[in-house]
Amino acid sequence: MPTKVRIPTPLRKxxxxxxxxxxxxxxxxxxxxxxxxxxxGIQERLVDENGAVRRFVNVYxxxxxxxxxxxxxxxxKDGDEVSIIPAIAGG
Numbered sequence: 001m002p003t004k005v006r007i008p009t010p011l012r013k014x015x016x017x018x019x020x021x022x023x024x025x026x027x028x029x030x031x032x033x034x035x036x037x038x039x040x041g042i043q044e045r046l047v048d049e050n051g052a053v054r055r056f057v058n059v060y061x062x063x064x065x066x067x068x069x070x071x072x073x074x075x076x077k078d079g080d081e082v083s084i085i086p087a088i089a090g091g
Contacts, residue, residue, distance in 0.1 A: 005031060005082040014042045023082075028059060029072035031082060046084065056087040 002022040007015050015021055021038070025031040036043035048054050052071075059066045060083040066074045076082070 002078060003031065003076045003080045003082060005035065006084065008084055008086055010086060011042060011045060011084065014039045014045070023076075026076055027072060028061065028066055028074045028076065028082070031076060032072070056089075058085040058087060059083070060085065 002024050005021045005023055007019055007021055012018065015035075016039075021035065023031045023034045025034045032043055032046055035046075046053060046057055046059075053059055053066070061069065061074055061076065061080055063083075066072070
């Protein structure tokens with residue numbers, strides 16, 4: 001059972017409108033790389049020029065923020081669910 005990645009609405013145009021994409025990567029960084037291979041252009045929306053997850057993008061593994069885990073080195077196992085949530089500003 002692969003890891004499921006939930007794609008937010010603003011990025012679905014890059015995933016052919018797929019809401020959930022399955023990956024077989026062993027880390028968050030590997031999942032981002034796999035998504036880029038399958039859906040060119042998605043990586044630049046998720047990480048900055050230094051390779052760090054962008055400040056306005058929140059990534060969760062099973063509802064745990066990767067910033068409080070091991071960031072892109074956070075391990076993934078079969079059955080995990082990754083959620084990509086863009087920060088929303090307003091006022």
